[in-house]
Amino acid sequence: MEQDSGxxxxxxxxxxxxxxxxxxxxxxxxxxxxxxxxQADTSGKLSSPKVAELFKASQLPPEALHKxxxxxxxxRLGYFGTAQFYVAxxxxxxxxxxxxxxxxxxxxxxxxxxxxxxxxxxxxxxxxVPAGGVEGQAAQSGTAPGFSWSTRTGALTDMWxxxxxxxxxxxxxxxxxxxPSYRGYPYSRNGAxxxxxxxxxxxxxxxxxxxxxxxxNYSTKASVxxxxxxxxxxxxxxxxxxxxxxxxxxxxxxxxxxxxxQYYTNQFTSLQPDLGAFIIGGVAKxxxxxxxxxxxxxxxxxxxxxxxxxxxxxxxxxCTAFHLIVARKNGYPLPESLPAxxxxxxxxxVEDDPDTPENIELVEILQSQINPNASEEATKQxxxxxxxxxxxxxxPQLGTxxxxxxxxxxxxxxxxxxxxxxxxSSTSIEDAMKKAEEPPxxxxxxxxxxxxxxxxxxxxxxxxxxxxxKSGWLPPPPALPPRPAPSQAPHFTTEKPPPNKVQQPNFxxxxxxREEEERVxxxxxxSRFGPSTEDLTAASxxxxxxxxxxxxxxxxxxxxxxxxxxxxxxxSLAPPNKAPQKMLSKQKREIQMAIRKNKETNAVLKxxxxxxxQQLKVVHQERVTLESQLELVxxxxxx
Amino acid sequence: MAVxxxxxxxxxxxxxxxxxxxxxxxxxxxxxxxxxDVVEEKISAVGKSIGDxxxxxLGLLYPTEDYKVYGYVTNSKVKFVIVVDSSNTSLxxxxxxxxxxxxxxxxxxxxxxxxHNPGDPIQSKTFDGIVSGMMVQTA
Numbered sequence: 001m002e003q004d005s006g007x008x009x010x011x012x013x014x015x016x017x018x019x020x021x022x023x024x025x026x027x028x029x030x031x032x033x034x035x036x037x038x039q040a041d042t043s044g045k046l047s048s049p050k051v052a053e054l055f056k057a058s059q060l061p062p063e064a065l066h067k068x069x070x071x072x073x074x075x076r077l078g079y080f081g082t083a084q085f086y087v088a089x090x091x092x093x094x095x096x097x098x099x100x101x102x103x104x105x106x107x108x109x110x111x112x113x114x115x116x117x118x119x120x121x122x123x124x125x126x127x128x129v130p131a132g133g134v135e136g137q138a139a140q141s142g143t144a145p146g147f148s149w150s151t152r153t154g155a156l157t158d159m160w161x162x163x164x165x166x167x168x169x170x171x172x173x174x175x176x177x178x179x180p181s182y183r184g185y186p187y188s189r190n191g192a193x194x195x196x197x198x199x200x201x202x203x204x205x206x207x208x209x210x211x212x213x214x215x216x217n218y219s220t221k222a223s224v225x226x227x228x229x230x231x232x233x234x235x236x237x238x239x240x241x242x243x244x245x246x247x248x249x250x251x252x253x254x255x256x257x258x259x260x261x262q263y264y265t266n267q268f269t270s271l272q273p274d275l276g277a278f279i280i281g282g283v284a285k286x287x288x289x290x291x292x293x294x295x296x297x298x299x300x301x302x303x304x305x306x307x308x309x310x311x312x313x314x315x316x317x318x319c320t321a322f323h324l325i326v327a328r329k330n331g332y333p334l335p336e337s338l339p340a341x342x343x344x345x346x347x348x349x350v351e352d353d354p355d356t357p358e359n360i361e362l363v364e365i366l367q368s369q370i371n372p373n374a375s376e377e378a379t380k381q382x383x384x385x386x387x388x389x390x391x392x393x394x395x396p397q398l399g400t401x402x403x404x405x406x407x408x409x410x411x412x413x414x415x416x417x418x419x420x421x422x423x424x425s426s427t428s429i430e431d432a433m434k435k436a437e438e439p440p441x442x443x444x445x446x447x448x449x450x451x452x453x454x455x456x457x458x459x460x461x462x463x464x465x466x467x468x469x470k471s472g473w474l475p476p477p478p479a480l481p482p483r484p485a486p487s488q489a490p491h492f493t494t495e496k497p498p499p500n501k502v503q504q505p506n507f508x509x510x511x512x513x514r515e516e517e518e519r520v521x522x523x524x525x526x527s528r529f530g531p532s533t534e535d536l537t538a539a540s541x542x543x544x545x546x547x548x549x550x551x552x553x554x555x556x557x558x559x560x561x562x563x564x565x566x567x568x569x570x571x572s573l574a575p576p577n578k579a580p581q582k583m584l585s586k587q588k589r590e591i592q593m594a595i596r597k598n599k600e601t602n603a604v605l606k607x608x609x610x611x612x613x614q615q616l617k618v619v620h621q622e623r624v625t626l627e628s629q630l631e632l633v634x635x636x637x638x639x
Numbered sequence: 640m641a642v643x644x645x646x647x648x649x650x651x652x653x654x655x656x657x658x659x660x661x662x663x664x665x666x667x668x669x670x671x672x673x674x675x676d677v678v679e680e681k682i683s684a685v686g687k688s689i690g691d692x693x694x695x696x697l698g699l700l701y702p703t704e705d706y707k708v709y710g711y712v713t714n715s716k717v718k719f720v721i722v723v724d725s726s727n728t729s730l731x732x733x734x735x736x737x738x739x740x741x742x743x744x745x746x747x748x749x750x751x752x753x754x755h756n757p758g759d760p761i762q763s764k765t766f767d768g769i770v771s772g773m774m775v776q777t778a
Contacts, residue, residue: 281753288754296762299754303765311751336764 031086051085058092068092254339256323264319278312284321291325297334301325304338640730640775641738642706643667643722646746648758649715651675655761658722659775671720674700674708678718681710695743696736711739719743724775738773745769 034054055065068091069084256264265275271287272279279287288298305321306313313321320338328334643658645667658667677700697710702725711719719742723730749755749763 281751285753295754299752299762300764302752302754303748303763306751309748309751311753 031089034089035082035085051088055088055092058096060092060095064095065092068095254323254327254341256319260323260326261319264322265315267322268315268318275315278310278314279318281311281313284313284318288321288325291329293325293328297328298325300334301328304335640723641721641773642724642775643671643720644742644770644773645671645720645722646742646761647671647675647718647720649717654717654759655766655770657767657770657774667722670703670706670708670722674710674720675718677701677708678710678712678720682712682716696739698732709735709739711743713743713746717746719746721773741769741773 055068058065060068068088071087071091267287268275268279271283284302285298288301289295291298293301301321301324304324305317307317307320308314324334642662643656645653645657646655648654653671656668656671658664678697681697681700695711695713697712700708700710700720702708704725706725707723709721709723711721713719719739721735721738721742723735745763745766746761749761749766750757752763755761755763
């Protein structure tokens, strides 16, 4: 469709561009000359640096140039084909003549565009003239730096660099200019009617269209809706056009930049003031419906972004969804599964570090996912106490990485299979993502605390028995074992052999518990010299909040200590016997108190045991009577 | 591996039905439709207690010479029907149950999507993906 020869180009252009573009002789000559100037390769695409140079030489303001590139269709295509180039030249001429940059303008009989400082014969022929006042669609401040982006190299496929958002920093809530970092989101639809005309023109395939026609409609619509924020569009198009060659990892369209993040945050807070809370589905639906994307697409976006499948959006999920919508409106086809960078951007808002190279993000995200996730799981398995729920509430913001193991694993294989042309996700990222998914999904650890039904009964019993008066007698799950407690354990071994009788019911758990104790012990070696047991509860509460990985171990430990009268696995703690002697007395005191507590536990357990035995006897008797009655009733049936 | 998977709404119209395309799809549609009678019969019989996982799974509805039909009903009377080829190495009951569980999970995900109106045909790509994973892969 695009040829290099001069005259045929014009023919091709007029043929391909439809009937609206007719070039007279001068124009044809001029344009083909310029075309030759800008020709970089033989594929028919023009080298965008040269095109950019040419545009700059036209001395039009950057936003006008961006509009030109957008209108001529090069933005959609990602490069300047011959037809786009010609249309663009016409538009430049129009702009320089003071006409608005619209497709209709090219039909007018225009003088040739003028370029300043262009090293070509075209320049020689045409004197430079300062650009006329261009009636840009909007006069955005700060767009001057926008054009400097053209010199930056970037992948051709980075159609929508996040850096676009940087110039228009105007506050996100100004209604008449729909927030600049937000293209085409018609919360403030500025007169869509007159712009509908563009759809008709722009949707006409100029040279080639993107594989689907709908995205082009969207992109044009987006550009059209953008009346007051066209600068972003233009800067985007300009940047994209001018970027050939070297890939720029930061230009990944699926990354959320700081500014976008800020905008999303504002929108989120407008819907839901608390950043840690959820936006429920209905509210989100209304909000996103305003974007005028078709419902199936919105539905798909929702599926992609609602990671934990709870029908509500956390802040991160909201950012993801918003980002996808904005991308869609800019003409990006929706991915089949969540892009890697967007999935990581999902944690990024928390990291608050969107510009670091992706690998570093990976590491951070892995760690952040593991830690809060471990803490989440640990807290979740705790009991049904309200405190756990309260603790859990703020954490979704941190690590709402899916708690269901299935979705991320499903997403990942889909990601490998997808055939999107953009190469933003490298295999290393995919692998890393797989690894990131694996750590959070191991089955939650401390479920064993519930596997013993007796412990739950004991909780109730103890609470009823008003034994809670004793300090340190907390309902086991929520309370953390005090930090010094592990230190007590080694002393238990030295001073008091474990009472075997009590261990028996809990033996299975102790063995598991041992490993965790060792871990806890290793970590809290210094914290032996902590407060006395009375303060342990306070400390334990803090521990719960502060140290994530240790939670399961501690909680269980405490449950062991207070309920089951435990000590013992202490023998496993024999290794870390490094208590300095000055603390011995303090620890002795603690040990003695622990002994007392254990004795009380013992007593309570004995009582419980006897009660249960009695109940068992009663039930037995009932059963026997029932059976005998049954036999009486059915003497023939029973054999 | 299923040959046909269908999701039928409470009012007994299909929300989603998908068959292995090589064979006559109409036949499967008919089979699913007739299996609805069996489903109704089963759920009316088990009317006493509510919502046990076991009771959600209805088991083999009826075998024919070519295939077997399994049913599963949710608490909201949405029915899942899986048609399996008899010539297949007979799938264990557990496998069928797990298939239904997966279906149920994806179905709830679709329902959670605020853009999906209950009663509309299911158009979710994720759901499609899961169903494809369960169906016989046609060469």
